[in-house]
Amino acid sequence: MSAQQSRSATAFAPATVSNVACGFDVLGFAVAALGDQVTATVTDRPGISIRILDGAESSIPLEPRSNTAGVAAATLLEGAGDRVRGRGLELAIRKGIPPGSGLGSSAASAVAAVVAGNAALGLGIDAPRLLAFALEGERIASGGVLHGDNVAPCLFGGLVVVRSLDPLDVVPIPVPKGLCCALVRPHIEIRTSESRALLGSTIPLSTAVVQWANVAGLVAGLFRGDWDLISRSLGDVVAEPVRGPQVPAFREMKQAALDGGALGSSLSGSGPTVFALCRGAETAERVASAMQRALLAHAGIAGDCYVSAVGGEGARLVETPAPPTPLSRGADRCAS
Amino acid sequence: MSAQQSRSATAFAPATVSNVACGFDVLGFAVAALGDQVTATVTDRPGISIRILDGAESSIPLEPRSNTAGVAAATLLEGAGDRVRGRGLELAIRKGIPPGSGLGSSAASAVAAVVAGNAALGLGIDAPRLLAFALEGERIASGGVLHGDNVAPCLFGGLVVVRSLDPLDVVPIPVPKGLCCALVRPHIEIRTSESRALLGSTIPLSTAVVQWANVAGLVAGLFRGDWDLISRSLGDVVAEPVRGPQVPAFREMKQAALDGGALGSSLSGSGPTVFALCRGAETAERVASAMQRALLAHAGIAGDCYVSAVGGEGARLVETPAPPTPLSRGADRCAS
Numbered sequence: 001m002s003a004q005q006s007r008s009a010t011a012f013a014p015a016t017v018s019n020v021a022c023g024f025d026v027l028g029f030a031v032a033a034l035g036d037q038v039t040a041t042v043t044d045r046p047g048i049s050i051r052i053l054d055g056a057e058s059s060i061p062l063e064p065r066s067n068t069a070g071v072a073a074a075t076l077l078e079g080a081g082d083r084v085r086g087r088g089l090e091l092a093i094r095k096g097i098p099p100g101s102g103l104g105s106s107a108a109s110a111v112a113a114v115v116a117g118n119a120a121l122g123l124g125i126d127a128p129r130l131l132a133f134a135l136e137g138e139r140i141a142s143g144g145v146l147h148g149d150n151v152a153p154c155l156f157g158g159l160v161v162v163r164s165l166d167p168l169d170v171v172p173i174p175v176p177k178g179l180c181c182a183l184v185r186p187h188i189e190i191r192t193s194e195s196r197a198l199l200g201s202t203i204p205l206s207t208a209v210v211q212w213a214n215v216a217g218l219v220a221g222l223f224r225g226d227w228d229l230i231s232r233s234l235g236d237v238v239a240e241p242v243r244g245p246q247v248p249a250f251r252e253m254k255q256a257a258l259d260g261g262a263l264g265s266s267l268s269g270s271g272p273t274v275f276a277l278c279r280g281a282e283t284a285e286r287v288a289s290a291m292q293r294a295l296l297a298h299a300g301i302a303g304d305c306y307v308s309a310v311g312g313e314g315a316r317l318v319e320t321p322a323p324p325t326p327l328s329r330g331a332d333r334c335a336s
Numbered sequence: 337m338s339a340q341q342s343r344s345a346t347a348f349a350p351a352t353v354s355n356v357a358c359g360f361d362v363l364g365f366a367v368a369a370l371g372d373q374v375t376a377t378v379t380d381r382p383g384i385s386i387r388i389l390d391g392a393e394s395s396i397p398l399e400p401r402s403n404t405a406g407v408a409a410a411t412l413l414e415g416a417g418d419r420v421r422g423r424g425l426e427l428a429i430r431k432g433i434p435p436g437s438g439l440g441s442s443a444a445s446a447v448a449a450v451v452a453g454n455a456a457l458g459l460g461i462d463a464p465r466l467l468a469f470a471l472e473g474e475r476i477a478s479g480g481v482l483h484g485d486n487v488a489p490c491l492f493g494g495l496v497v498v499r500s501l502d503p504l505d506v507v508p509i510p511v512p513k514g515l516c517c518a519l520v521r522p523h524i525e526i527r528t529s530e531s532r533a534l535l536g537s538t539i540p541l542s543t544a545v546v547q548w549a550n551v552a553g554l555v556a557g558l559f560r561g562d563w564d565l566i567s568r569s570l571g572d573v574v575a576e577p578v579r580g581p582q583v584p585a586f587r588e589m590k591q592a593a594l595d596g597g598a599l600g601s602s603l604s605g606s607g608p609t610v611f612a613l614c615r616g617a618e619t620a621e622r623v624a625s626a627m628q629r630a631l632l633a634h635a636g637i638a639g640d641c642y643v644s645a646v647g648g649e650g651a652r653l654v655e656t657p658a659p660p661t662p663l664s665r666g667a668d669r670c671a672s
Binding site for chain 1: 358359360361362363497498499500505507509535536537538539540541542544545547548549550551552553555556557559565568569574
């Protein structure tokens with residue numbers, strides 16, 4: 001690739017569902033239905049500048065040091081050292097993932113920024129190092145706590161266990177054919193950093209045992225393609241009891257999902273988006289609609305809904321900055 | 337089977353390694369190398385009586401309500417109800433597993449008692465209910481805390497996740513061919529109930545996250561047959577830091593295991609037995625000897641050592657009450 005060709009690059013990074021009920025800070029999967037795009041253009045002045053395309057996202061900071069994509073790209077430049085001396089990046093961010101939705105919005109911007117920046121600068125840095133750069137961006141969105149369960153599935157795709165961040169150890173887990181995800185995003189916003197503070201710093205040992213028993217069951221269920229075991233293991237006794245009540249009509253949405261035939265349901269990340277895992281896209285469509293109706297009926301709040309295969313493709317360079325077509329999105333597609 | 341034939345039955349129940357580093361109270365596997373045998377004989381008086389064969393085990397209570405096999409068998413009688421009215425069981429226990437060793441001694445006696453009693457009385461009760469009876473026996477050995485990570489692999493064999501006790505959910509996990517276990521039992525005794533009290537009732541959330549990340553990694557590693565992943569996941573940040581220092585030369589034994597090529601090493605249950613998982617029986621033999629030498633060199637304490645495949649057969653009826661031949665046992669077999 002010539003220097004001329006590599007002056008600009010655009011990357012798409014998917015939304016992600018982290019925690020996945022029992023796997024707090026450890027489990028996450030990519031959601032093909034939506035994502036962020038970042039176009040990185042090499043500039044002749046050091047540092048990062050940011051533009052938000054489509055203009056609507058007023059809650060995204062333009063100051064690079066406060067923006068997850070900005071911090072991630074700055075860390076990339078720092079990591080590249082002398083190779084990028086005197087040069088910088090302009091990032092044009094097209095948000096496909098609503099900020100504060102619990103769908104890995106900050107992770108996706110950070111990942112797209114480093115993937116695009118890496119290509120634009122022709123650095124050829126490998127994925128594990130890119131992950132570390134993106135994590136630095138994600139860190140500012142989560143109150144300083146490093147957790148890779150959004151960034152890793154966003155970058156690599158699939159459903160993964162982040163066994164360790166230092167040293168980095170991301171373990172891909174197979175996903176049974178037909179495992180789908182229904183998502184409903186209430187039109188409210190929750191900040192990960194505030195939501196995390198609710199959890200406290202200790203948990204009962206007996207609670208932790210229940211949680212890791214479920215993690216073991218879920219991983220085994222995914223390997224076996226055992227739908228019942230997956231279903232039985234989708235419980236969260238750590239974060240959901242604290243965060244669930246913060247989300248309007250969470251209980252009713254979850255119940256609607258289970259009544260509709262979902263394998264299990266919980267908060268996506270720290271919420272307010274609620275996910276439900278389902279066997280087959282048809283069930284997922286039905287469940288998404290039922291959750292959306294429950295949200296409206298019990299909280300009087302509208303919500304977008306999405307249906308997606310679990311564990312789609314990870315971040316990638318794209319030719320044009322046009323947003324991908326989601327499988328389904330918004331009330332017009334999901335409401336029955 | 338006629339009533340006459342079913343008046344007496346003998347069952348063998350294997351030793352077990354519980355916790356398996358990261359899976360506190362949840363993961364366990366059967367150890368083919370040693371086990372307990374119980375002969376149950378139907379009597380014409382209600383209740384349980386106990387005899388200890390070989391006479392050496394003075395620490396085993398003969399009072400049925402204080403004996404794990406006695407409590408388990410009494411729960412079996414209670415569960416059978418009118419079918420056993422007026423009858424009782426005499427249990428003759430042959431301990432192959434040293435009590436207080438961390439090798440599931442109490443679980444094995446309880447399991448052997450219910451398997452033998454079930455056969456002797458011709459009850460035909462299924463394994464999940466037998467497990468519940470055995471758990472009641474195990475409960476008195478662990479200070480009232482119910483945990484199934486010894487009883488379940490003892491009864492079913494293999495390596496299992498006890499995802500839940502109520503309702504019962506035991507998940508078998510595949511074991512890669514050649515996965516072996518080296519065990520060294522220092523000649524000291526630790527009571528599970530006392531050891532459990534050391535742990536406290538809460539743990540830091542960040543510690544819990546590390547633990548369930550390792551549980552997820554270990555289960556994935558076992559499914560994949562990924563030796564490196566198994567090795568990386570064999571960490572315990574919950575129980576080992578508290579219980580390890582209670583075992584003389586634990587640190588040195590563990591280091592000797594790792595230096596000798598073990599995949600990982602930790603306490604078997606609450607100790608004092610130390611286990612090391614190894615790839616292949618030869619490595620396990622070498623590792624067992626190295627651990628045994630470290631125990632003697634650094635604590636001046638002798639120890640028995642055993643080498644076994646991970647996840648052998650579970651409890652079963654046997655024809656004669658002769659103890660099985662261990663793969664290797666004692667200093668004469670393991671010391672180099």
